[in-house]
Amino acid sequence: MSEIKRLNQQTINQIAAGEVVERPASVVKELMENAIDAGATQIDVIITDGGLTKIEIKDNGKGILTEDLSTALERYATSKLTTSEDLESINTYGFRGEALAAISAISKTTILTTRNGSTNSITSNNGNLSKITPGSRSQGTTIVIENLFESVPARQKFMKSADTEYKYILKTFTQFALLNGKIHFTLTNNGKEVYNLPSSEIELLPKERVAKIYSLNPSELLPIQHEEYGIKVQGYLVHPKLLTSNSKFLVSFINNRPVEDKGIFKAMQQGISDFVPDFFKPTGIVSVSLSSEQVDVNVHPRKTEVKLINPFRVYAAVTHAVKASLQTNLAQPGQQIAYKPQMTSTFSSFSTKPSQWDKKQDNAYDRLRGSQQQLFFKVNP
């Protein structure tokens, strides 16, 4: 008798699921991408227990044909790509046809969808499909994921607390909301509406939305708008008066893709360095757009790094963009702006170890908040 056996499809999908679904936030990412690809103008994300109990994503997109409902859950089944030539001109998030197969292999997945007035539902229990049954809802699709990872105890062990998983989801949600201003998004966590972000005329980083997401006043966001050598840098910098030694948020996109590139963060730091003391950390968002030949397109769906052909030009552009924003938005030449300092003589008695130092410095700042002391910084003419 032979020893080598072909794995069945369900086992293949469960193994492959590890590639696509690292944590609940990966599910949210895939389902939000599908909703956007379906042309939705409203997307509601409803989370219970950091997604470990339930993730529900509702959209008003084009829906799924009844005859496609079970195929949508198969591996390598997609409506977004027909031939390999299509890869050249792909303008959807998805095209690999892997996400629904992976997610439904390791959870209870229920799809309720309406297309052309006909509503149907299908459920997958760790890959075992139910019959298709009629249902009711308005145009669009609702996908509910429950018992994620229950059939994969090894993966479940790696899950952090519901709070931590929720933070990852929040980050994912925020990234989509920042990049897709024309879509109305809501986020509900454990029954409480966290965000209701109505659609805007502006697609990329609408100011009102940015302010709402980060609980800021729009006037506290200094616009970044700069271009050099074909590299366009847009975004917002939080007003220096709100900066501290900890960055509150630092978000960057390259060609509309969220990236975590230390060089870009460093470039932002460099950009503020002429205007604020060293220990202030930049807080804000930069979105860099450059011709696609300048970026090595990374096809791995989960990677947050891209390879820049000439990173130093990009970093320089970011630094210049941040400087230009401060230069134009802070004050007119010769004018002075006042803000409460975070640096006092008491610092000399502090340990210089960064971790302890940061904390003490923050405490000192809190004490200072009430004081009358003011430092005047002169903006370079």
Ligand code: ADP
């Ligand atoms: P991909 O997005 O790479 O095509 P998925 O596994 O994510 O693969 O989805 C499979 C198919 O299911 C999609 O190609 C699409 O036709 C359909 N689909 C998934 N989610 C939705 C949705 N929210 N609305 C409409 N169609 C959807």
Ligand code: MG
């Ligand atoms: Mg997809």
